[in-house]
Amino acid sequence: MSADVAARRGIPDASVARLPGYLQALTNFAERGIGSVSSEELATAAGVSSAKLRKDLSHLGSYGVRGVGYEVDRLSYEISTALGLTQDWPVAIIGMGNLGRALAAYSGFATRGFNVIAVLDRDADLVGAAVGEHRIRPMGDLGALVRDDRLAIGVIATPADSAQEVADHLVSAGVRSILNFAPCVLDVPDDVMVRKVDMSTELQILAFHEQRRTGELDLSAQSTVEGVAL
Amino acid sequence: MSADVAARRGIPDASVARLPGYLQALTNFAERGIGSVSSEELATAAGVSSAKLRKDLSHLGSYGVRGVGYEVDRLSYEISTALGLTQDWPVAIIGMGNLGRALAAYSGFATRGFNVIAVLDRDADLVGAAVGEHRIRPMGDLGALVRDDRLAIGVIATPADSAQEVADHLVSAGVRSILNFAPCVLDVPDDVMVRKVDMSTELQILAFHEQRRTGELDLSAQSTVEGVAL
DNA sequence: TAGATTGTTAATCGATTAACAATC
DNA sequence: TAGATTGTTAATCGATTAACAATC
Numbered sequence: 001m002s003a004d005v006a007a008r009r010g011i012p013d014a015s016v017a018r019l020p021g022y023l024q025a026l027t028n029f030a031e032r033g034i035g036s037v038s039s040e041e042l043a044t045a046a047g048v049s050s051a052k053l054r055k056d057l058s059h060l061g062s063y064g065v066r067g068v069g070y071e072v073d074r075l076s077y078e079i080s081t082a083l084g085l086t087q088d089w090p091v092a093i094i095g096m097g098n099l100g101r102a103l104a105a106y107s108g109f110a111t112r113g114f115n116v117i118a119v120l121d122r123d124a125d126l127v128g129a130a131v132g133e134h135r136i137r138p139m140g141d142l143g144a145l146v147r148d149d150r151l152a153i154g155v156i157a158t159p160a161d162s163a164q165e166v167a168d169h170l171v172s173a174g175v176r177s178i179l180n181f182a183p184c185v186l187d188v189p190d191d192v193m194v195r196k197v198d199m200s201t202e203l204q205i206l207a208f209h210e211q212r213r214t215g216e217l218d219l220s221a222q223s224t225v226e227g228v229a230l
Numbered sequence: 231m232s233a234d235v236a237a238r239r240g241i242p243d244a245s246v247a248r249l250p251g252y253l254q255a256l257t258n259f260a261e262r263g264i265g266s267v268s269s270e271e272l273a274t275a276a277g278v279s280s281a282k283l284r285k286d287l288s289h290l291g292s293y294g295v296r297g298v299g300y301e302v303d304r305l306s307y308e309i310s311t312a313l314g315l316t317q318d319w320p321v322a323i324i325g326m327g328n329l330g331r332a333l334a335a336y337s338g339f340a341t342r343g344f345n346v347i348a349v350l351d352r353d354a355d356l357v358g359a360a361v362g363e364h365r366i367r368p369m370g371d372l373g374a375l376v377r378d379d380r381l382a383i384g385v386i387a388t389p390a391d392s393a394q395e396v397a398d399h400l401v402s403a404g405v406r407s408i409l410n411f412a413p414c415v416l417d418v419p420d421d422v423m424v425r426k427v428d429m430s431t432e433l434q435i436l437a438f439h440e441q442r443r444t445g446e447l448d449l450s451a452q453s454t455v456e457g458v459a460l
Numbered sequence: 461t462a463g464a465t466t467g468t469t470a471a472t473c474g475a476t477t478a479a480c481a482a483t484c
Numbered sequence: 485t486a487g488a489t490t491g492t493t494a495a496t497c498g499a500t501t502a503a504c505a506a507t508c
């Protein structure tokens with residue numbers, strides 16, 4: 001088996017998750033007119049170690065030049081290809097509350113190859129209302145969006161209590177990639193991939209570390225007591 | 231050293247990151263009037279394996295009853311305590327664009343022990359404008375917020391190009407926990423913790439898997455060719 | 461050629477999993 | 485006591501890191 005096929009087979013999840021960061025850093029270099037970078041420079045810009053970067057890139061193939069570094073444009077292209085970003089991906093956002101509207105207005109999607117082709121809500125009263133350039137469509141339109149517009153990715157921006165229902169809708173319409181902003185676990189078939197974004201979870205993780213910080217004095221006091229007990 | 235102190239010392243990062251999910255599932259059980267759960271039930275609700283759940287909980291202490299399970303209220307309390315959620319955490323959101331406004335309006339914060347005490351923007355034209363119950367404050371207020379209101383967590387909701395400046399501001403004001411929604415790496419001192427939420431990254435990871443799915447036919451064709459070449 | 465930097469190897473580390481003794 | 489389920493152990497797996505041979 002060629003190295004190329006081996007590489008394309010199994011890029012570790014942890015590596016895949018870092019590729020977007022490398023791509024972003026490369027884009028910054030390109031914008032600053034920098035044509036070539038070393039693993040050390042790129043790693044620093046992406047916030048990882050150079051060893052990790054090189055290991056990650058080695059899963060894609062061998063696109064650097066020893067003694068020189070990586071050509072920014074070339075590496076950007078290779079990572080984009082690996083991530084499947086040479087094509088545009090049609091995206092639908094479901095749930096037009098505050099968050100859904102903010103996501104629909106977010107310009108960062110388009111610049112990264114994601115096209116918001118539709119916004120939907122299950123609330124009939126909202127259907128037809130304008131959100132930016134879109135009009136809110138009913139959930140029943142999902143099937144047509146998958147069939148006619150190759151919709152492949154659904155973004156759930158509803159409250160937790162309707163997220164599962166929306167997910168079921170997406171799955172039965174044929175969507176197999178879901179980005180879930182609702183703070184709940186979704187039950188989907190094995191071949192459907194769900195990624196979750198949860199701000200409350202992130203804040204709670206920060207709180208854990210913040211608490212540990214302020215609790216450090218107490219802990220050291222406790223271990224002193226134990227030292228005595230020993 | 232007692233098991234208790236050992237537990238409090240080093241809860242693995244991966245376990246900490248799952249605790250909020252367990253807490254959420256427990257809250258759901260409590261709302262449904264369920265007073266006791268097994269590791270199997272709780273794990274299913276949280277979307278993990280029961281072995282992983284028990285291992286995670288073992289880092290907190292021993293709060294289950296063999297042959298019976300876990301008392302929902304008790305375990306909720308213990309996880310809340312471990313995460314530092316017995317107190318309310320004052321939070322400030324910086325950057326009052328679409329996303330910042332959506333986050334400020336998000337009710338999920340308050341219910342989980344996070345209090346948005348201020349919203350800020352570096353744009354002088356926005357300062358003073360109303361956002362829900364808040365008025366937008368200038369960046370210069372950060373110091374006072376840390377001093378007088380115990381602000382400990384900052385949420386950056388600005389575009390990427392001003393995120394580093396905002397981070398520097400937060401750090402010099404004394405904030406050491408940052409949730410970053412801007413798609414960029416922040417350079418902060420070692421004792422400052424940054425967590426990042428990036429929807430574009432998540433979509434790109436979904437795109438990778440979506441592409442692999444549709445590319446599967448080509449790959450199997452290729453390995454057939456290789457089989458012949460062998 | 462000498463200097464630099466990649467791509468890879470091997471060692472280490474941490475996380476996951478399965479299995480089961482402990483015990484309610 | 486018998487049945488059930490926890491908490492822990494030990495094995496496995498995957499990810500990270502350091503070091504360096506390959507090579508531009």
